[in-house]
Amino acid sequence: MLLPIIGLILGAVLGAALARRRGGGRADMAQWAAVWAIILALAGVVITVAVLRG
Template sequence: MILPLTGLLIGAILGAWRARRHGGGAADMAQWGAAHGVALGVVGLFLLLLVSRLAG
């Protein structure tokens, strides 16, 4: 259960950092953070499913 949450958190931080680096305001940081968070959260979910399937 921790992999999707970790992906969400890392994605949100990464997205906000990238938006700030490109000169974006608070709304841009929120939007980029949400988009990156969802994307990495889905990746984390698939990793969790893969690990749980392989672990038996």
């Protein structure tokens, strides 16, 4: 399923937007994007596994 990939992209965009709104520089936006991408990608993996096992 594509849920982890969608979570990865959505997380990166969301993280960069949050960092920019808080006045962060490029490094802050990159770090926030990476962290949020990982979080939402892992959430997508967990949801995918739960759906496929259920």
